[in-house]
Amino acid sequence: MGKRRLEDALKQIDYPIEVKYRCFELDPNVERDVPYNIYEKLSQKYGMSLEQAKNNCQNMEQMAKDVGLDFQLNTMILTNTFDAHRLVMFANNQGIMHEMTDRLLRAYYTESKHIGDHSTLIELAVDVGLNSEAVATMLVGTEMGDLVRRDEQEASEYGIRSIPYFLINKKYAITGAQPTETFVQSLKQIIEQDGLQITSDGVVCDENGCELPKK
Structure with a gap:
């Protein structure tokens, strides 16, 4: 949802902004074949009942629907x-990072595909x-693994612990699925303040304003 709201915000800003996705795993130790569902995961992680977990997920599905997403x-x-x-x-x-990311996100959140399964990943890559x-050969080896770990190490150095997280000019960060208008206002403020082209890798912003991430 944060990604979609950022995309909606960029349509309202007349300025050259480049967006680059970076790698981040919420749970690097989770197994490929998971024997539990999202409700059970949330219940265990946050100490809530299964009913509370279901209600939280239904609220998230509604929020996604509000921005045109089908979770x-x-x-x-x-x-x-x-x-x-x-x-x-x-x-x-x-040269198709955005297309691949979009396809994976739709497969995961909307189509309920197993994006840890190599055959599924090959299918999505062909799409x-x-x-x-070439994709099959890459997946059975270790290619690109060092690049993923490098991104994750950099995220750790910046103190990133959750997603979505949008790092701008390596100085400002917007965390969470903020409203589109928050993205618009923050980006315009940064453009005016820095007078630079913005490379968005994904200000910490809340009701108290924005702060710089520490590296």
């Missing part, structure tokens, strides 16, 4: 996403124009 959290397949991140980095080398054999 199907009740059938979402939890999994380890390291290989999916490697695929995004592989796609980046082909955006990547060569199936």
Whole structure:
């Protein structure tokens, strides 16, 4: 949702802004084949009942619907996403990082596909124009893994612990799925303050304003 709201905000800003996605795993230790669903995961992680977890997910689905997204959290397949991140980095080398990311997100949140499964990843890669054999070879090896870990190490150095997180000019950060207008106001303020082209990798902003991330 944060990504969609940022995209909506960029349509309202007459300024050259480049967006680059970076790798971040919420749970790097999760197994590829997960024997529990999102409700059970949330219940265990936050100490809530299954009913509370379901209500929270339904609220998130409604929020997604409000920005034109179709989240199907009740059938979402939890999994380890390291290989999916490697695929995004592989796609980046082909100039289609955004297309691959969008395809993976739709597969995960809307289509309930298993994005930890190699056959599924190959299928999704072909959907955006990547060569199936090249992707299969990449997935069975370790290619792109170092790039994923490098991004994750940099995120750790910046103190990033959650997503969505948008780092701008390596100085400002917007955290969370902020309203579109917050993105618009923050970006305009940064443009005026820095007078630079903005490279958005994804200000910490809340009701108290924005702060610089520490590195």
